[in-house]
Amino acid sequence: MGALRSPRGSPARVVPTYRERLRVPVRWWIQWGLMVASFWLAMIAAIPGPLPWYITGGLLVVLIWLLRWYGSARIVVTDEWFQAGRARIERRYLGEVEVLEAARMRAVSGPEADARAFLALRPYVTAGVRITLDDPRDPTPYWLVSSRRPRALAAALTAPVGPPTTEDAAIR
Structure with a gap:
């Protein structure tokens, strides 16, 4: 038996009867955001120039990616x-x-x-x-x-x- 087809001939999409996404809680975003902010504060005091901003920006991108990935379980x-x-x-x-x-x-x-x-x-x-x-x-x-x-x-x-x-x- 082939795939279910819609009247227009394209494969039909099955509608889920239940759907849930296990996103990370807001407190995780706050806690890890504060961790990156404190890292930035320590680096800005120790390293002159724009380097702390670049490193912190990179850490922020990694943090966002990790929390979205971990919270993407469906x-x-x-x-x-x-x-x-x-x-x-x-x-x-x-x-x-x-x-x-x-x-x-x-x-x-x-x-x-x-x-x-x-x-x-x-x-x-x-x-x-x-x-x-x-x-x-x-x-x-x-x-x-x-x-x-x-x-x-x-x-x-x-x-x-x-x-x-x-x-x-x-x-x-």
């Missing part, structure tokens, strides 16, 4: 796929979904952790979900995924799979 659920970060799995291989509040998430990601599990965790997100896998060929017992809205994520993962949906007009 969680996407469609009718057929579940994606957490760069990893993707077909929903038909997903088993039980457990919502984990902060204390339970700490236990599952710490003392009760299985080394074979797939982890998509962020330290600034305290809740998440644990999804067991129903694939006998995959040695991974479960996925542990951070989420700011774990109940909504669990609902999207356990919702019955419907017919494919598109952003374009209905296929006739």
Whole structure:
């Protein structure tokens, strides 16, 4: 079976039933920005000329890139796929979904952790979900995924799979 096509003949885009981006919190931007500012202050006092400005500008660019990269982890659920970060799995291989509040998430990601599990965790997100896998060929017992809205994520993962949906007009 080929790709789903829109009435105009182009490949249709599947609309996610759930989408979340695990951006870094504002306090990280403030803390690291203050770190760069204090570095600039120390350099401006020690090195004459424009060199401290160039170095600080370079550090600021690296900081922005790192925080945007680290905060770019996405969680996407469609009718057929579940994606957490760069990893993707077909929903038909997903088993039980457990919502984990902060204390339970700490236990599952710490003392009760299985080394074979797939982890998509962020330290600034305290809740998440644990999804067991129903694939006998995959040695991974479960996925542990951070989420700011774990109940909504669990609902999207356990919702019955419907017919494919598109952003374009209905296929006739």
